[in-house]
Amino acid sequence: MLGFVIQRLLQAFVVMAAMSVIVFVGVYAIGNPVEIIIPPEATEEIRAEVIRKLGLDLPLWQQYFIFVTNLVQGDFGRSYIYNVPVLELIAGRLPATAELVLISIISATVLGVTLGVYAGYRPNSIISKAIMAISVLGFSVPSFWVGLILILTFAVNLGVLPAGGRGEVISFLGVEWSFLTIDGLSHILLPALNLAFFKLAMMIRLARAGTREIMLTDTIKFARAAGISEGRILRRHLMKLISVPIITVFGLELGSTLAFAVVTETIFSWPGIGKLIIDSITVLDRPVMVAYLILTALLFVLINLTVDLVFALIDPRIRAGAA
Amino acid sequence: MSDTQSPFFRFWREFRENKLAVLALVVVILMMALALFAPFIVPQDPYDLELLSLMDARRGPGFVGSGGYVHYLGTDPQGRDLLSAIFYGLRISIMIGLAAGCIALVLGTAVGIFAAYAGGRTETFLMRVVDLQLSFPAILLALVLVALLGQGKFQLISALVAAQYAYFARTAYGAAKGERKKDYVEAALATPLSGFQVAFRHLLPNCMPPLIVVATVQIASAISLEATLSFLGLGLPVTEPSLGMLISNGFPYMMSGRYWISVYPGVALIILIVAINIVGDQIRDQFNPRLRK
Helix, strand or coil, X not given: CHHHHHHHHHHHHHHHHHHHHHHHHHHHHCCCCHHHHCCCCCCHHHHHHHHHHCCCCCCHHHHXXXXXXXXXXXXXXXXXXXXXXXXXXXHHHHHHHHHHHHHHHHHHHHHHHHHHHHHHHCCCCHHHHHHHHHHHHHHHCCHHHHHHHHHHHHHHHCCCCCCCCCCCCEEECCEEECCCCHHHHXXXXXXXXXXXXXXXXXXXXXXXXXXXXXXXXXXXXXXXXXXCCHHHHHHHHHHHHHHHHXXXXXXXXXXXXXXXXXXXXXXXXXXXXXXXHHHHHHCCCHHHHHHHHHHHHHHHHHHHHHHHHHHHHHCHHHHHHHC | CHHHCCHHHHHHHHHHCCHHHHHHHHHHHHHHHHHHCHHHHCCCCCCCHHHCCHHHCCCCCCEECCXXXXXXXXXXXXXXXXXXXXXHHHHHHHHHHXXXXXXXXXXXXXXXXXXXXXXXXXXXXXXXXXXXXXXXXXXXXXXXXXXXXXXXXXXXXXXXXXXXXXXXXXXXXXXXXXXXXXXXXHHHHHCCCCHHHHHHHHHHHHHHHHHHHHHHHHHHHHHXXXXXXXXXXXXXXXXXXXXXHHHHHHHHHHCCCCCHHHHHHHHHXXXXXHHHHHHHHHHHHHHCHHHXX
């Protein structure tokens, strides 16, 4: 087990090192940030001064070394545009993204599993076919389009829900949250629905496939033979059996929901980190881009590492096979 | 009679039974034809600025503009005929999707088959990289790459290929690994043919069915990804307006009820993606031995 953990940690380290090189080369070595930061009418002395201050006159490998040293110390530099430390900027935007992503993925899971189990339990009913049609749509239709239609329907035509922003926020544990106020909730509803749609489709498919398979197993046959009621079989036995893949996917999807939040936040002007990164890309705010990329890569590496380790803990075959 | 039937014909006869899939195929072919012949059928060249008049801007569907013809789907903020713009947009979207999908197919297949054929450390290394990439969502990879590479047709296609080749590599690798153990491969290896020739002449054709399925799905998803990136303003430059950009251009006007500028290009996009996916689903079902009667 220890060997397996060390192997996986090493792998995670290699990935992060590779990511840091790619991000550095991609963001810093391509193009010249000086052109963006310094106004064209600046004198030569000011130019040279800024270049020296930002360390852009050093050879590339030295710049990379400074870059990595700073990263390891948690110093991501200052945003060119907002002129505040990047980490502070991201931390300030994080709660908005966190609440949006969590509300979306939790509601998608709860609703998706319920609908999926039903569709798997009665595969031939009309309701099941409708549920599956929704899930096909969820897979095919691009997320930004769903967002537009939600805005057009609920904000423009019906005028019942706001089309953007966070609404009224309330401070709790020193952080501002939208979901604790009625106004905030009404603001979060559409973006959360938008973000949840794709995940919902996936959860439906997963739960349906799992249910169909499990309902044919001996476990269920024996439970029925023992005279246990159908409701109890579904709640007790089926739920226990399908929960393992559902929980795995829930964990893995946390990361990808965060990635999709970029689209949703842009459409609904939701002031989270997704909107921040898009804005930063359009104005070439490099430190913010770097921080976002490195932190996202770190998050994915950590999620994958956790999933691997948890699985190794549950399933002895995996640790034997990988060692 | 039956011995004159080619495998393709047999495939088509089975395909024909699913009416929805046939309809979807007709839609896909029709849309590709519209895209290909757009310059000859549209009422207006949407990117010839001389033909545009701001007097015609943001008019609703059915408006008869200064050109003297009906704008069936209305006009955009520059007074452009939306129907014409959509046909031109389809052209760009389909071109990007096909180019990215096909390059990713070739590249990914080469990587997958090569890994299965080479074995050893090369195999482990290549597939590790592929698996690692698959653990990141394609949209994130494409977003990052476009951000790093900048705007442009070439950059966008590269980003899409880099984000998608891994799916082909995984599929080709899995199929090739399965085929590798079969007798015909052993037999071919016993002949003077080089291992490389065996891999690409004998192994590859037998790996094609799953790859074709992945290709349809990936072309649809490349079109969708491109639209998303263009919607976010990170895809193509303004001079090459794909469907995603048309939707994005209309977005600010949606709030004031001028829905058509965004909605019609979106409807074209959805019809295209859904139709490709339905065709892909049918092909997958036909290739799936477990669903065979």
